[in-house]
Amino acid sequence: MIFDTDIFIWAQRGNEKAAKLMETSExxxxxxxTYMKLLQCAKNKTQHKYIKDFLSSxxxxxxxxxxxxxxxxxxxxxxxxxSILRLTSSLTSRGVS
Numbered sequence: 001m002i003f004d005t006d007i008f009i010w011a012q013r014g015n016e017k018a019a020k021l022m023e024t025s026e027x028x029x030x031x032x033x034t035y036m037k038l039l040q041c042a043k044n045k046t047q048h049k050y051i052k053d054f055l056s057s058x059x060x061x062x063x064x065x066x067x068x069x070x071x072x073x074x075x076x077x078x079x080x081x082x083s084i085l086r087l088t089s090s091l092t093s094r095g096v097s
Contacts (some may be wrong), residue, residue, distance in 0.1 A: 001025045002063070002072055005037045028060045031070075035062045 003022065008030075010018035022028065030038075035055075042048040055062075 001027060002029045002031065003034065003060070004030075005034050008034070008038060022058065028058055029063050030055070030060055031063050032065055 001021075003025075007018050007021065011022055038051050038055075039048060042051055
């Protein structure tokens with residue numbers, strides 16, 4: 001599954017559904033854009049290291065931007081929890097990313 005920035009934000013804020021989605025996914029990917037956004041939000045070197053360590057410990061793979069990756073990121077995975085998808089849509093419509 002390809003994770004977007006909003007899922008990381010919600011998991012960090014304590015949203016159990018977002019965290020569970022991360023924990024239960026076998027394959028975890030994020031785009032290079034999401035990776036850069038996460039690192040850009042770090043306020044210091046300690047947070048920067050924490051983000052990199054977190055992604056590494058969960059086995060996230062950073063994907064380069066391609067047209068195919070962009071398309072796949074916009075399609076909900078089979079069996080995805082509808083509430084997470086609604087949450088994502090709600091955040092996107094409010095300009096949160």
